[in-house]
Amino acid sequence: MKNYLALIALVFCISNVFSQSEKPNILVFYIDDLRAELGCYGSxxxxxxxxDKLASEGIMFNKAYTQQAICAPSRMSxxxxxxxxxxxxxxxxTPLRKVHKDVxxxxxxxxxNGYxxxxxxxxxxHFVDDKESWTELVKRPSNIYLKPExxxxxxxKRTKGPAYEDADVADDGYKDGxxxxxxxxxxxxxKDDxxxxxxxxxxxxxxxxAPKKYWDLHDKSKFEIPLKEKPQDMYRLALSKWGELKNYHGIPKEDPLNDDITRTLIHGYHACVSYMDAQVGKVLQTLEDLDLRKNTMIIFMSDHGYKIGEYGAWCKHSNMEIDTRVPLIISREGNYKKRNAGELSNALVENVDIFSTLTEICGFETPKSDGKxxxxxxxxxxxxxxxxxxxxxARGKNIMGxxxxxxxxxxxxxxxxxxxEILGAELYEHKNNLLSFINLSGNEAYKDVEERMKALLESQxxxxxxxxxxxxxxxx
Known part of the structure; x- marks a missing residue:
């Protein structure tokens, strides 16, 4: 009998070890202020x-959305x-753990679960938010300025410094490196855990x-100036004009910004995207070099979008499509990687779904979740x-969009x-564009569309x- 029980225990242990070995590593690239405009998305x-290469090895989601277009709530979600x-x-x-101790x-x-x-x-x-949940909470670098000017x-001076810089330095001269x-x-x-x-x-x-070489990848003169007009008949609080840009040194107070500074800032945004992309490449290459890619699931995602001059705005902070739609790429490990490599999905998915997705893949019991x-x-x-x-x-404590x-x-x-009580309503068409300039709410020609969308909104x-x-x- 003892031998029989010992055999059962041995089988159970082997089963557990095998089960654990089958669970993938998870690597998440979580990007800040990245729009759904990348090479793989047709930019x-x-x-x-x-x-783009990562997208060719996984599934790219064409209709992925964040739950709020601002950093802290989006990331908490x-x-x-x-x-x-x-x-x-x-x-x-407000940090998460300030009000939610037990979530x-x-x-x-x-x-x-042993990870x-x-x-x-x-x-x-907030850097130290939820700090007990991390085995390693690596110090976050601050903004770096290098040029004498x-x-x-x-x-x-009490200033954030200039809104952009292009020092001729190695990648780790700035913080993403x-x-x-x-x-x-x-x-x-x-690597062994x-x-x-x-x-x-x-x-x-x-x-x-970003380092100068990433600015040099782009020709500033080829960037088009976006339409700076606000949507016709939009709700008065639908947009934030500036976000944090106005706090940076050297930014004129004129509204909207002139075309020259607009084009420079668009150039800077694109340089930073290319810089970030290069860092993604380095980390992915390390996965390959360490022979970890075969058992590592990769997620590439953004916390929200961003306006680089569209509607005359320089921020997220809205319910607009350009701010709430985000890039999302998921590339599975092992044989899964080959199964759907390069696929495009038009399924309506949300960042809040990532939690339940990962817990199911790893076989964990999922706590209460708003995602699926x-x-x-x-x-x-x-x-x-x-x-x-x-x-x-939210616009203050009294108005919710x-x-x-x-x-x-x-x-x-x-x-x-x-x-x-409904204080204002907006209906925008986005079949072929992240932008829309006419609020169609109340337009009789779109009554059926508005009623259908209103029902979908009120279901949630x-x-x-x-x-x-x-x-x-x-x-x-």
Whole structure:
């Protein structure tokens, strides 16, 4: 009998070891302020060979959306699987653990299940948020200025420094190169462990600081000036004009910005995208060199989009398509990598879905989540999927913007946060463009479309008078 029990125990242990060995490593590239405009997404101006190659090895999602177009709430949502309206956090000023002590996060769950969890660069908006959930919380580099004129402009002044810089330095002269080096160091350190690693690359977020060679990839004169007009009949609080750009040294106060500075900033944004792409390539090459790619699932994603002069704005901070739509590429490990390599999916998916997707793939019991696993879409990119994707954006404590897209149309209601009284509505068409310039809400010719989109919105945001939860104090 003892021998029989010992045999059962041995089989159980072997089974557990085998099961653990079958679970993939997870590597997530989490990018800041990256629009759904890359070479693989059809951009004629982005130069992104490494991301394009990754897309050719996985599934590229053409209709992926964030839950709020601002850093902290968006990232919290991804890392908890809970929407901002569940967490009640809508601003960048409140860390997750300040108000939610018991919510189970993605790194926390993976760490509890034997994974090494590693954070490099910007993952949460607040660096030390959820720090106990990380095996390694690698120090995040700050903004770096190198040119004498930049340092002179900042000397003895309370300023963020210039909005852009192009010093002729190696990649690790600026901070994303440092993050890539940290990620490579962590891969070497944990190559024999199961790991969940987030590589939080911070470009193309302001300031647009990148080594000169990435600026030299692009011809400034070929960038077109975007239309600076605001959408006709939009709700008065639908857009934020400037975001943080106005706080940088040397930015004129005129509104909109003149064409020369506009073109320079667009150039800087693209240089930073190419710089970030090169860092992605270095980390991916290290995976190959360490023979880790065969058992590593890779996710490439952004926290939200960004306006580089469109609508005359320089920020995210809205419910607009260009701010809520994001790039998302998922490349599985092993044989999965070959199965759907280079596929394009038009399924409506959301960043909040990443949590449930990873927990299902790794066989963990998933805590309560507002998202749903994308495994069926990973198995079949053409699978019939959700009818709607939603986002929110708060304007102070009293006004909540709720928005819904079906992939072609975007409908937004601006509501009283307590009573759900509708203060304004917007309907925009986005069949072929990230931008739309006419609010069609109330237009009789689009009545059927608006009624359908309104029903989709209210299926997710019922007007039942229950106030939106407020666990922080969002600014207007």
């Amino acid at each position: 004629e101006t982005a130069i992104t060979p490494n991301i 991804t890392l908890t699987g809970l929407r901002p309206e569940t967490l009640g956090i809508y601003s960048i000023f 189970v996060t993605l790194p926390q769950l993976f760490k509890q 090494k969890t590693i954070s490099t660069g910007k993952v949460y908006h 930049s340092l002179e402009a900042m000397a003895g 440092i993050v890539a080096n940290d990620a490579i160091r962590m891969l070497n350190q944990y 199961k790991f969940l690693m987030f590589v939080g690359l911070m470009k193309p977020h302001l300031p647009f600081n 696993s994308l495994v069926p879409v990973l198995d079949n990119p053409d699978a019939k999927w959700d009818e709607v994707a939603t986002s929110v954006f 709720c928005t819904a897209t079906d992939g072609n149309w975007r409908y937004t209601e601006w509501r009283d946060s307590n009573s759900h 945001f019922p007007r039942n008078g229950v106030p939106f939860p407020q666990n922080d104090n969002p600014r207007k």
